[in-house]
Amino acid sequence: MSTHKNPYAGRLGEFSGIAFDAAAASERKGVWREFFRGSMERGPERLVFEVGCSNAGFLASIAEANPDAAFVGIDWKFKVLFKGAKRVHGMGLKNVALLRGKAQEISRIFGEDELDEVWVFFPDPWAKKPQLKHRLIQEAFLLDCARVLKPGGRVFIKTDHPGYFQWMLALWGAPRPVLPAYDGPVPTERGMRAKQMLVRKPMDEDQLPNASAAVCARFEIVRQSIDYASLSAAELGTLFGGRDTLFEKGFREQKLPIYFLEVICTAKRSR
Numbered sequence: 001m002s003t004h005k006n007p008y009a010g011r012l013g014e015f016s017g018i019a020f021d022a023a024a025a026s027e028r029k030g031v032w033r034e035f036f037r038g039s040m041e042r043g044p045e046r047l048v049f050e051v052g053c054s055n056a057g058f059l060a061s062i063a064e065a066n067p068d069a070a071f072v073g074i075d076w077k078f079k080v081l082f083k084g085a086k087r088v089h090g091m092g093l094k095n096v097a098l099l100r101g102k103a104q105e106i107s108r109i110f111g112e113d114e115l116d117e118v119w120v121f122f123p124d125p126w127a128k129k130p131q132l133k134h135r136l137i138q139e140a141f142l143l144d145c146a147r148v149l150k151p152g153g154r155v156f157i158k159t160d161h162p163g164y165f166q167w168m169l170a171l172w173g174a175p176r177p178v179l180p181a182y183d184g185p186v187p188t189e190r191g192m193r194a195k196q197m198l199v200r201k202p203m204d205e206d207q208l209p210n211a212s213a214a215v216c217a218r219f220e221i222v223r224q225s226i227d228y229a230s231l232s233a234a235e236l237g238t239l240f241g242g243r244d245t246l247f248e249k250g251f252r253e254q255k256l257p258i259y260f261l262e263v264i265c266t267a268k269r270s271r
């Protein structure tokens, strides 16, 4: 029985075949394909990990349309994950598992070369200076991604935050992106746009991380864009193209910029 205070912690057990605690998921490390083979007609052709899957609305719709691929979503929040598990169960999907935990655990959850793709869509921006250390996209996490991705595996990232986008590119030592102007007045009415305007700030040069030789040795940038909304599904050639996440819908409606980064794992270890 769960000893966690969150009322949804225990309730995840209602969907014990779908949702797990990330700590318990380490039992499936290296054998996720076998795990899915038990419920899917055949073993998955592709294994995708979605970070911050929230209520799994986005993941479930993609999983339904792609029955030959399997998807593992993770989120830190119990309630949204519970809702996600209920949804996956209700849709009768056999190719989705949900984990309650932190994405930083990735190398305890997956074995070497196990994943084809990692999706990180709208990670928390941790925009204030003392919070920057909490950002998910940093050297340690990317090196863990390289460990668990197959050679040729990819990481896809979307963010609405220009400073986070600059931060990511800085890890590769890429030139600073030319950003849309962010100096407009913050709308006086409360709402998503005003809230976003307060956190969406480009970063000062001295706050950006240094280029990481280890990250550059393992990953190459395939595509970067300051206007993800302009990329068609055909151009992207991914399972998620043409479908918006929950957060993304809001950004599109408000015509806020969405930044995109796609990197490919070219080497498993430092050259």
Ligand SMILES: C[S@@+](CC[C@H](N)C(=O)[O-])C[C@H]1O[C@@H](n2cnc3c(N)ncnc32)[C@H](O)[C@@H]1O
Residues within 6 Å of the ligand: 051, 052, 053, 054, 074, 075, 076, 077, 080, 101, 102, 103, 104, 121, 122, 123, 124, 136, 245, 246, 247, 248
């Ligand atoms: C800004 S929301 C984006 C949700 C979804 N990806 C979307 O685009 O609609 C970020 C989500 O990531 C989850 N999250 C934040 N940090 C996390 C971490 N370290 N590991 C797992 N989930 C995390 C939050 O609980 C939240 O559901």
